[in-house]
Amino acid sequence: ECMLWNHEIVERKPENALVSFEDRGYQFGDGVYEVIRIYDGKFHVLDWHLDRLFYSMEQLAIRPPFTRTEIKELLKRLVAQNNFTADGKLYLQVTRGMQPRDHVYDEELDAIFYATVNKFDQPLEKWENGVRVTLQEDIRWLRCDIKSLNLLGNVLARTKAQRNGFYEPLFYRDGMVRECGASNFYMIKDGTIHTHPANNYILGGITRKKVIKLASELDIPVVEEMFSVEELQEADECFLTATPMEVVPVTHIDENQVGSHTVGPVTRQLQQYYRKRVY
Numbered sequence: 001e002c003m004l005w006n007h008e009i010v011e012r013k014p015e016n017a018l019v020s021f022e023d024r025g026y027q028f029g030d031g032v033y034e035v036i037r038i039y040d041g042k043f044h045v046l047d048w049h050l051d052r053l054f055y056s057m058e059q060l061a062i063r064p065p066f067t068r069t070e071i072k073e074l075l076k077r078l079v080a081q082n083n084f085t086a087d088g089k090l091y092l093q094v095t096r097g098m099q100p101r102d103h104v105y106d107e108e109l110d111a112i113f114y115a116t117v118n119k120f121d122q123p124l125e126k127w128e129n130g131v132r133v134t135l136q137e138d139i140r141w142l143r144c145d146i147k148s149l150n151l152l153g154n155v156l157a158r159t160k161a162q163r164n165g166f167y168e169p170l171f172y173r174d175g176m177v178r179e180c181g182a183s184n185f186y187m188i189k190d191g192t193i194h195t196h197p198a199n200n201y202i203l204g205g206i207t208r209k210k211v212i213k214l215a216s217e218l219d220i221p222v223v224e225e226m227f228s229v230e231e232l233q234e235a236d237e238c239f240l241t242a243t244p245m246e247v248v249p250v251t252h253i254d255e256n257q258v259g260s261h262t263v264g265p266v267t268r269q270l271q272q273y274y275r276k277r278v279y
C-alpha cells in the first residue's frame with residue numbers, strides 16, 4: 001500500500017511521511033483538505049473537488065504546491081499503484097508549510113501535502129433506515145465555505161452529538177438552519193427541496209451541487225434559501241449529503257420524528273437516482 005507524500009509516492013508508513021513540529025498545519029491547523037469519492041477505482045467529479053481545493057488555497061493565500069494537471073496526474077498514479085479498483089475515498093490535505101511559530105505567515109513558504117486512498121464500505125444501514133440529527137448552536141467561524149483543516153467547532157459538535165446517540169449535529173445560527181457537522185442539510189416541504197445557499201455560512205458541498213443537478217433532472221424544485229428552526233418543524237422530509245455518505249435520510253431531529261414517513265418518497269427517489277448516476 002502506498003501514499004502520496006509531496007511529489008512522491010512512498011510506502012504508506014508513518015515514518016515515510018514525517019511532519020515537522022514547525023509545520024503550520026500542526027501548529028495552527030493552517031491548511032485545507034478534500035475528501036474525494038472513488039467508485040470502481042475511478043474518481044467521482046474530481047474536477048469539482050479540485051476547483052474547491054484551489055478556491056480554499058486561494059482564499060487563505062496558500063501557495064499551491066502543484067498545478068492542476070500535476071495533482072491530477074499524481075492522484076491517478078496513487079490509485080493505480082495501489083491497484084485500487086474498489087469503492088473508497090481519497091483524503092488530500094495541503095498545509096501552508098514550515099515556519100518558526102508566528103501567527104503571521106511568511107508568503108514564500110513551500111506548502112506540504114499528502115494523500116491516501118482508503119476503502120469505504122457502502123453505509124447500507126444508514127441509506128436504508130436513515131439517521132437522527134440533533135440541533136446545536138453553530139459556534140464555528142464565519143468562513144465555512146473554506147474547506148479548512150481547522151475543524152474544532154465540527155469536532156466538538158459531532159463528538160457531542162454521537163456520544164448522545166445522534167449521527168450529526170444540525171447547526172443553527174441566528175435561528176436559521178445551516179448544515180451538519182460534516183454534511184449539508186435539506187428539508188422537503190410540499191415537494192420542494194429547501195437548502196441553505198452556498199455562501200460563507202456553509203461548505204459548498206460537492207454532493208450538494210450534484211444533488212441539485214439531479215433534482216432538476218427529476219423535475220423536483222430546489223430553493224436555495226435559508227429556513228428557520230421553526231420552519232424546519234413543518235418539514236415533510238429531511239436528508240443530508242456528503243461525499244462518502246451520498247444521500248442519507250434524516251428521520252428525527254432530536255426526539256421529534258420528521259413528517260409522517262420513516263423515510264420520505266422524495267428522499268428515496270433522489271437517493272436511488274443518485275446511486276444510479278454515480279455507477
Ligand code: PDD
Nearest residue numbers: 035181182183184203205206207242243
Ligand atoms: N466533509 N459540510 C461540512 C462541514 C463538511 O465537512 C462536508 C464534508 C460537507 C459535504 O461536502 P461534500 O459533499 O463536498 O463532501 C458539508 C468531509 C467528507 C469530511 O470532513 O470528512
